Amino acid sequence: MSCTVNVLCYKSKTLLNGEHPLMVCISKESKRKYLSLGVSILPQHWDAEKNRPKRNCPNKDLIQKLINEKIILYTEHILELNATGREFTIANLIDKVNGVSNKCTVQQLFDIHIVELRQQGRLKYASTFKELNNSLIEFNHHLDILFSDIDSAWLKNYEAWLRRRGLAENSIGVRFRTFRAIYNRAIEDNIVKQEYYPFRSFKVAKLHTETIKRAITKGEIEKIISYQSDNKYTRIAIDLFYFSYLCAGINFKDIAYLTRNNIVDNRLIYTRKKTKKLIKVPLQAKVLNIIKKYEGEADMYLFPILSKIHETDIQQANRLHKVMAKINKNLKIIGKELKLPISLTTYVARHTYATVLKRSGVNTSIISESLGHSSEKVTQIYLDSFENSQIDEAMKNLL
Incomplete structure (x- = not known):
């Protein structure tokens, strides 16, 4: 009896993100075996009749390439086994293919x-x-x-x-x-x-070389927030820089996704996109004033960076890249006019937050100078172990 191989959207299993895994289905003598292709897909992106991703499917060409390669790989071995007249089971076929799959190219x-x-x-x-x-x-x-x-x-x-x-x-x-x-x-x-x-x-x-330190003083922070400009993008650049500095060095991407739901009992509570760590920081009056400035401007978010029209991950990533580039361009202009010793970017706010606290004598167990680098996870573990009152007291050193 012939042996067939196909790739199916396995709707019997639904992942947390609503996607279904793509499975290699091998059929022989009324028996079937499903093997994961290592890729999942939303049901609306799969053409069930033609058994392939639809045109609107993200990464369609790459997924189709993986499907074709897998089908060709199994089909070649089925033909080889049939040509030699050897009897084989689905398990035999899988073992044979897996032996060759180790020849996967770079x-x-x-x-x-x-x-x-x-x-x-x-x-x-x-x-x-x-x-x-x-x-x-x-x-x-x-x-x-x-x-x-x-x-x-x-x-x-x-x-x-x-x-x-x-x-x-x-x-x-x-x-x-x-x-x-x-x-x-x-x-x-x-x-x-x-x-x-x-x-x-x-x-x-x-x-590896040590990255040049990118931190400024509290006095230079004051110069930045006192900088006068009627340009809308210059003002938001300053506001986001100061917001990051006062909110434990929150990075630009995490700022972009903040909503009203992240403010609980006068604290900013959010999960870092990069490390998946839960962050809790007190919201000082100056932070609340910055947030209030953008009420009604920012759609569903705290700040007018993302909006409802940025639906897909790629749209959001492109938008973040574009806005961050514009923010950093304006910050660099401000830095040059103020004759700051380093090139001003959003990252400087994050690094300065850590450095100012350390210079103020705050215990490095609470916040270290290397925040955001290779030891960031260790820093976050330390932060998680302290009471809110200890962190609140440390944050007072920022002003």
């Missing part, structure tokens, strides 16, 4: 990983892998190679190529940390053996 894993990150809404992180993917293709001309083909010498040549192109040390470091992450996934997925791991001899840590 490009194929990049495609799978990027799709999964986008499905999870981690668009910025996905773009980091996409940028690396493009860079590696430009360097090597293609990525139809195995992970075992990449050794220490290969990585050194890539590093030299990046340097010839003038990339900064930290930018090169980001490329290699991202590369190391996807290589680690390849090992976890049994695509390549641990013995081939090239980062044992090629040390990524050597590519």
Whole structure:
């Protein structure tokens, strides 16, 4: 009896985000076996008659490519088994395919990983892998190679190529940390053996340089908020900068998503998009005044950054990128006119929040100078363990 393979939208299982997983369905002798494709999709984006994603499906081409590759992979092995006249079960077929799937190329894993990150809404992180993917293709001309083909010498040549192109040390470091992450996934997925791991001899840590500190003084903060301008975008740039400084260094993305529901008992309570940590900070009178200025202007949010028209993750990400660029442009102009010692951006507010508290003698267990960097998770763990009264007292040092 013939064996068939197809990919279906498995509606018997619904994920928390309303999507259904795409499953490889193998049928033989009235038996069926479902295997996850590693991708999920909303029901309205799936054409049930043609068994493929609709035109309006996000990442349609990439998902269709994964479907085609998986079907071709199974079909080739079915034909091979039939040609030799060998009897086989679905389990035999899966075992045979899995044995060959370890030949997954670097490009194929990049495609799978990027799709999964986008499905999870981690668009910025996905773009980091996409940028690396493009860079590696430009360097090597293609990525139809195995992970075992990449050794220490290969990585050194890539590093030299990046340097010839003038990339900064930290930018090169980001490329290699991202590369190391996807290589680690390849090992976890049994695509390549641990013995081939090239980062044992090629040390990524050597590519790290200390980031120049970006903090200013309380006096310079006062100069910024006293800056006079009739320009709407200049005023909102100043307001968002000051809001971030007074609200425990909240970053721009988290500010954009704030609504009235995030204000409870005169405290700002929200979950950080990046670390998923619950943050609670007291709202001082000056913060409430900033919020009040934008009542009626900001649609469903506290500030006029996002609105109802930005429905999809991609629309929101594009909007945030555009507005943040405009905010930072105006802040840099202000910084130059005030002759500040550093280039002014939204990040400076976050770093200054931590630095001012430390200079004021606040215990580093509550807030550290490295807020927002590699030790941010540790900092947040410390913050979680303190009473609100302790944090409230520390926040008074900001004014």
